[in-house]
Amino acid sequence: MVIETAGLTKRYDDIDALRGLDLQVPPGSIFGFLGRNGAGKTTTIKVLLGMARPTSGEAKVFGLSSSGQDGVEIRRRTAFVSDDKDLYDYMTVGEIIAFTRSFYPRWRDDLEQQYLRKFELSNGRDIKGLSRGTRTKLSLLLALCRGAELLILDEPTSGLDPAMAEDVLQALVSHVSREESTVFFSSHQLTEVEQIADHVAIIERGQTVVSGPLDDLRARYQRIQLVFEGDAPEFKVHAPGTHRVARKGRVVTILSSSSGPEVVDELRGYRPVSLDVSPVSLKEIFLESVRTED
Numbered sequence: 156m157v158i159e160t161a162g163l164t165k166r167y168d169d170i171d172a173l174r175g176l177d178l179q180v181p182p183g184s185i186f187g188f189l190g191r192n193g194a195g196k197t198t199t200i201k202v203l204l205g206m207a208r209p210t211s212g213e214a215k216v217f218g219l220s221s222s223g224q225d226g227v228e229i230r231r232r233t234a235f236v237s238d239d240k241d242l243y244d245y246m247t248v249g250e251i252i253a254f255t256r257s258f259y260p261r262w263r264d265d266l267e268q269q270y271l272r273k274f275e276l277s278n279g280r281d282i283k284g285l286s287r288g289t290r291t292k293l294s295l296l297l298a299l300c301r302g303a304e305l306l307i308l309d310e311p312t313s314g315l316d317p318a319m320a321e322d323v324l325q326a327l328v329s330h331v332s333r334e335e336s337t338v339f340f341s342s343h344q345l346t347e348v349e350q351i352a353d354h355v356a357i358i359e360r361g362q363t364v365v366s367g368p369l370d371d372l373r374a375r376y377q378r379i380q381l382v383f384e385g386d387a388p389e390f391k392v393h394a395p396g397t398h399r400v401a402r403k404g405r406v407v408t409i410l411s412s413s414s415g416p417e418v419v420d421e422l423r424g425y426r427p428v429s430l431d432v433s434p435v436s437l438k439e440i441f442l443e444s445v446r447t448e449d
Contacts, residue, residue: 156215157182157305157337158203163212164361165198172198174361175212180339180354185331187352187369188341191445195361196341197238200307204235216305234303238310240290242282248293249278252300261302270296273322287314295323299330306330308340312347320344324351349437357444364444369437376435379409379418381427390425394418398443410435410443 158180165173180186201207205226219225256262274292312320356366387407396413
């Protein structure tokens, strides 16, 4: 695994930011890291990069401990783009590229030229005059060109219009497939995560509540809708994996995380007029996962 945490905890005074977080990020994946504000995403990233020490548990990147001297090696092999997109405002685009290039012997000049064109960046522009979206594009260029094995991105499309956000997403997909790198990114844009991620983890209150290959999660979760002749009866579903039962008139809608036949077999026993099973979106899985923790 490129990233692996086990029982990871982090406490700030009387606040538990992480409460036994378990993560496994396979190499070559585009891994979407999801959670509500305050769920622990930023703290997790800080621990992985050695910017914060865990209270207990373990965090490894490239098999190296994120705390102590190994943190230097992890940061050498990792490119991080924060949500703030911190840049030196007194420089030009060309100057900050040259400055960053000097620290990375594996810097890719070919990718630099490619992303200058793709992101419509001019070397002579002053950074202090760049829009939030353009700062985002410049930050991504600096990350993508340094030859990093792991990209950790916090809200990578923040401040971008839909067309440029699409360009950035496709650039990430192409980069992973071409450079054999791994992308670990947090985002509130669930449609974007669903578009490019092959693995996801949803965390809530410092713990992992859902994790795995995205295709497996979508195959496991399903929406079951029953229609009755009269008003829907009151009943409780005993089969495992039942998350939510909603009634409205003649219709009962159930969200299930069990791909087995148990739930459907039980529901047929209530003799509905019709029973339909349909897939659900990542947004529905996310909302249900964080609701179940309330």
